[in-house]
Amino acid sequence: MTDNRRPPAPHPAERARTIAARGGRAALLPSDGTENRVTPLLHHVHACGDATILLPDDHPLTKAAESGEITAMLELADHAAVPLREPVRGLLWVTGWLRTMDPSDARAACLEVAEERPDPRLLDVGHGASVLRLVPASLVVADAEGTTSLRPELFAQADPDPFHQQEDHWLRHLELSHRDVVGLLGRHLPEELRGGHVRPLGLDRFGLRLRVETVDSDHDVRIAFSRPVATSGELAVELRRLMGCPFLAQRR
Incomplete structure:
Protein backbone atom coordinates (compact mmCIF):
# COMPACT_ATOMS: atom_id res chain seq x y z
CA MET A 1 0.00 0.00 0.00
CA ALA A 158 8.73 30.54 16.74
CA ASP A 159 12.47 30.46 16.08
CA PRO A 160 14.18 30.54 12.67
CA ASP A 161 15.77 27.34 11.43
CA PRO A 162 19.14 26.72 13.15
CA PHE A 163 20.94 26.49 9.78
CA HIS A 164 19.46 29.57 8.11
CA GLN A 165 22.73 31.53 8.18
CA GLN A 166 24.86 28.75 6.67
CA GLU A 167 22.28 27.27 4.29
CA ASP A 168 23.01 29.34 1.18
CA HIS A 169 26.77 28.75 1.40
CA TRP A 170 26.29 25.00 1.81
CA LEU A 171 23.83 24.75 -1.09
CA ARG A 172 26.09 26.74 -3.45
CA HIS A 173 29.02 24.52 -2.49
CA LEU A 174 26.91 21.44 -3.17
CA GLU A 175 25.82 22.79 -6.57
CA LEU A 176 29.27 23.90 -7.74
CA SER A 177 31.61 21.31 -6.24
CA HIS A 178 29.60 18.15 -5.53
CA ARG A 179 27.28 17.37 -8.41
CA ASP A 180 28.07 13.70 -7.71
CA VAL A 181 26.51 14.12 -4.27
CA VAL A 182 23.41 15.71 -5.80
CA GLY A 183 23.16 12.66 -8.04
CA LEU A 184 23.23 10.37 -5.03
CA LEU A 185 20.49 12.38 -3.36
CA GLY A 186 18.44 12.09 -6.53
CA ARG A 187 17.98 8.40 -5.82
CA HIS A 188 15.34 9.41 -3.27
CA LEU A 189 13.17 11.17 -5.86
CA PRO A 190 9.92 9.66 -7.15
CA GLU A 191 10.52 7.51 -10.21
CA GLU A 192 8.71 9.90 -12.56
CA LEU A 193 11.09 12.79 -11.69
CA ARG A 194 14.43 11.04 -12.00
CA GLY A 195 15.07 12.21 -15.55
CA GLY A 196 14.96 15.89 -14.69
CA HIS A 197 17.73 18.32 -13.77
CA VAL A 198 18.15 18.08 -10.00
CA ARG A 199 19.18 21.22 -8.10
CA PRO A 200 19.74 21.82 -4.35
CA LEU A 201 16.92 24.10 -3.20
CA GLY A 202 16.83 24.18 0.60
CA LEU A 203 18.07 22.68 3.82
CA ASP A 204 16.50 22.82 7.29
CA ARG A 205 16.47 20.79 10.47
CA PHE A 206 13.89 18.37 9.04
CA GLY A 207 15.55 17.57 5.72
CA LEU A 208 16.68 18.63 2.26
CA ARG A 209 14.63 20.17 -0.52
CA LEU A 210 15.49 19.51 -4.16
CA ARG A 211 14.18 21.35 -7.23
CA VAL A 212 13.67 19.09 -10.25
CA GLU A 213 13.55 21.07 -13.49
CA THR A 214 11.91 19.14 -16.31
CA VAL A 215 11.24 20.31 -19.86
CA ASP A 216 7.90 21.90 -19.10
CA SER A 217 7.63 22.25 -15.30
CA ASP A 218 9.42 22.46 -11.95
CA HIS A 219 8.88 20.20 -8.96
CA ASP A 220 10.02 20.75 -5.37
CA VAL A 221 10.64 17.56 -3.39
CA ARG A 222 11.43 17.25 0.32
CA ILE A 223 13.74 14.44 1.44
CA ALA A 224 13.25 13.90 5.15
CA PHE A 225 15.93 13.16 7.72
CA SER A 226 15.27 10.26 10.08
CA ARG A 227 14.90 12.82 12.88
CA PRO A 228 15.15 16.61 13.29
CA VAL A 229 18.74 17.84 13.70
CA ALA A 230 20.13 20.81 15.60
CA THR A 231 23.91 20.72 15.09
CA SER A 232 26.30 20.40 12.16
CA GLY A 233 27.41 17.02 13.52
CA GLU A 234 23.87 15.67 13.53
CA LEU A 235 23.36 17.11 10.06
CA ALA A 236 26.47 15.32 8.74
CA VAL A 237 25.16 11.99 10.07
CA GLU A 238 21.84 12.47 8.29
CA LEU A 239 23.49 13.48 5.02
CA ARG A 240 25.70 10.39 5.13
CA ARG A 241 22.61 8.29 5.70
CA LEU A 242 20.80 9.82 2.71
CA MET A 243 23.78 9.43 0.38
CA GLY A 244 24.80 6.00 1.56
CA CYS A 245 28.45 6.97 1.04
CA PRO A 246 30.32 8.28 4.13
CA PHE A 247 33.46 9.21 2.17
CA LEU A 248 31.64 11.59 -0.18
CA ALA A 249 29.64 13.12 2.66
CA GLN A 250 32.81 14.08 4.49
CA ARG A 251 34.51 15.80 1.53
CA ARG A 252 34.93 19.59 1.74
Missing part, protein backbone atom coordinates in the same frame (compact mmCIF):
# COMPACT_ATOMS: atom_id res chain seq x y z
CA THR A 2 1.38 3.45 -0.93
CA ASP A 3 2.22 5.80 1.94
CA ASN A 4 0.78 9.21 1.00
CA ARG A 5 1.84 10.98 4.17
CA ARG A 6 3.81 14.19 3.66
CA PRO A 7 7.36 14.17 5.06
CA PRO A 8 7.84 16.18 8.25
CA ALA A 9 8.58 19.87 7.69
CA PRO A 10 9.04 23.00 9.80
CA HIS A 11 5.91 24.60 11.23
CA PRO A 12 4.62 27.51 9.11
CA ALA A 13 5.61 30.00 11.85
CA GLU A 14 9.16 28.62 11.80
CA ARG A 15 9.30 28.91 8.02
CA ALA A 16 8.05 32.50 8.28
CA ARG A 17 10.67 33.36 10.92
CA THR A 18 13.37 31.83 8.72
CA ILE A 19 12.40 33.92 5.68
CA ALA A 20 12.32 37.02 7.90
CA ALA A 21 15.72 36.23 9.42
CA ARG A 22 17.32 35.80 5.99
CA GLY A 23 16.14 39.25 4.98
CA GLY A 24 15.40 38.58 1.34
CA ARG A 25 14.26 41.12 -1.22
CA ALA A 26 11.52 43.42 -0.02
CA ALA A 27 8.70 45.40 -1.53
CA LEU A 28 6.30 47.68 0.34
CA LEU A 29 2.77 47.85 -1.04
CA PRO A 30 0.48 50.61 0.24
CA SER A 31 -3.23 49.78 0.38
CA ASP A 32 -4.29 52.85 -1.61
CA GLY A 33 -5.37 50.93 -4.68
CA THR A 34 -2.41 52.09 -6.79
CA GLU A 35 -0.55 48.76 -6.57
CA ASN A 36 2.75 50.67 -6.60
CA ARG A 37 5.59 48.51 -5.28
CA VAL A 38 8.12 50.46 -3.24
CA THR A 39 11.63 49.13 -2.64
CA PRO A 40 12.80 50.18 0.86
CA LEU A 41 16.28 51.53 1.43
CA LEU A 42 16.49 48.96 4.24
CA HIS A 43 14.06 46.60 5.96
CA HIS A 44 14.24 44.44 9.05
CA VAL A 45 11.55 42.18 10.51
CA HIS A 46 11.90 41.82 14.26
CA ALA A 47 11.17 38.66 16.24
CA CYS A 48 7.81 40.08 17.32
CA GLY A 49 6.75 40.57 13.69
CA ASP A 50 7.15 44.36 13.65
CA ALA A 51 9.16 45.65 10.70
CA THR A 52 11.52 48.62 10.65
CA ILE A 53 11.69 50.22 7.20
CA LEU A 54 13.86 53.02 5.80
CA LEU A 55 12.49 55.27 3.06
CA PRO A 56 13.68 58.61 1.66
CA ASP A 57 12.45 61.65 3.60
CA ASP A 58 10.57 62.96 0.57
CA HIS A 59 8.90 59.67 -0.40
CA PRO A 60 5.08 59.94 -0.62
CA LEU A 61 4.67 57.03 1.81
CA THR A 62 6.92 58.74 4.34
CA LYS A 63 4.80 61.87 4.12
CA ALA A 64 1.49 59.98 4.19
CA ALA A 65 2.47 58.04 7.33
CA GLU A 66 3.62 61.17 9.21
CA SER A 67 0.11 62.38 10.00
CA GLY A 68 -1.24 59.00 11.09
CA GLU A 69 -1.09 55.26 10.53
CA ILE A 70 -1.83 53.89 7.08
CA THR A 71 -2.30 50.27 6.07
CA ALA A 72 0.41 48.59 4.02
CA MET A 73 1.94 45.22 3.25
CA LEU A 74 5.62 44.27 3.29
CA GLU A 75 6.51 41.42 0.95
CA LEU A 76 9.71 39.43 1.48
CA ALA A 77 10.90 37.11 -1.28
CA ASP A 78 13.17 34.24 -0.28
CA HIS A 79 15.45 33.56 -3.26
CA ALA A 80 17.22 30.28 -3.88
CA ALA A 81 20.98 30.12 -3.32
CA VAL A 82 21.63 28.76 -6.84
CA PRO A 83 20.37 30.09 -10.20
CA LEU A 84 16.98 28.56 -11.06
CA ARG A 85 14.34 29.16 -13.70
CA GLU A 86 11.96 30.10 -10.89
CA PRO A 87 14.27 31.62 -8.25
CA VAL A 88 11.73 32.51 -5.53
CA ARG A 89 11.31 29.56 -3.17
CA GLY A 90 9.18 31.29 -0.55
CA LEU A 91 7.25 34.47 0.22
CA LEU A 92 6.31 36.21 3.44
CA TRP A 93 3.67 38.94 3.54
CA VAL A 94 3.37 41.16 6.61
CA THR A 95 0.19 43.27 6.57
CA GLY A 96 -0.49 45.94 9.16
CA TRP A 97 -0.27 49.58 10.13
CA LEU A 98 2.57 51.79 8.93
CA ARG A 99 3.69 55.03 10.56
CA THR A 100 6.67 57.33 10.27
CA MET A 101 8.59 57.45 13.55
CA ASP A 102 9.58 60.66 15.27
CA PRO A 103 13.35 61.35 15.58
CA SER A 104 13.67 59.97 19.12
CA ASP A 105 11.85 56.71 18.35
CA ALA A 106 13.70 56.45 15.04
CA ARG A 107 17.09 56.53 16.78
CA ALA A 108 15.96 53.82 19.21
CA ALA A 109 14.69 51.69 16.32
CA CYS A 110 18.01 52.04 14.47
CA LEU A 111 19.92 50.92 17.54
CA GLU A 112 17.62 47.94 17.89
CA VAL A 113 18.21 46.94 14.27
CA ALA A 114 21.98 47.53 14.53
CA GLU A 115 22.24 45.07 17.43
CA GLU A 116 20.98 42.28 15.16
CA ARG A 117 22.04 43.54 11.75
CA PRO A 118 24.69 46.27 11.57
CA ASP A 119 24.25 48.12 8.30
CA PRO A 120 25.87 51.39 7.12
CA ARG A 121 22.53 52.51 5.63
CA LEU A 122 21.28 53.10 9.18
CA LEU A 123 23.66 56.09 9.28
CA ASP A 124 21.51 57.79 6.63
CA VAL A 125 18.67 58.27 9.13
CA GLY A 126 18.38 62.00 9.75
CA HIS A 127 20.41 62.65 6.59
CA GLY A 128 17.85 62.01 3.89
CA ALA A 129 16.25 58.82 5.22
CA SER A 130 13.31 58.34 7.57
CA VAL A 131 12.36 55.36 9.73
CA LEU A 132 8.91 53.80 9.47
CA ARG A 133 7.47 51.05 11.65
CA LEU A 134 5.02 48.44 10.35
CA VAL A 135 3.01 46.79 13.14
CA PRO A 136 1.49 43.54 11.85
CA ALA A 137 -2.15 42.56 11.93
CA SER A 138 -1.46 39.30 10.10
CA LEU A 139 1.29 37.41 8.30
CA VAL A 140 1.11 34.90 5.44
CA VAL A 141 3.87 32.48 4.45
CA ALA A 142 3.80 30.69 1.10
CA ASP A 143 6.21 28.07 -0.25
CA ALA A 144 6.19 24.51 -1.58
CA GLU A 145 4.93 23.29 1.81
CA GLY A 146 1.76 25.37 1.45
CA THR A 147 0.25 28.79 2.16
CA THR A 148 -0.64 29.63 5.76
CA SER A 149 -1.96 32.71 7.55
CA LEU A 150 -0.35 33.40 10.92
CA ARG A 151 -1.22 35.52 13.92
CA PRO A 152 1.63 37.81 15.02
CA GLU A 153 1.87 36.09 18.41
CA LEU A 154 2.39 32.69 16.73
CA PHE A 155 5.17 34.18 14.59
CA ALA A 156 6.78 35.67 17.71
CA GLN A 157 6.79 32.31 19.51
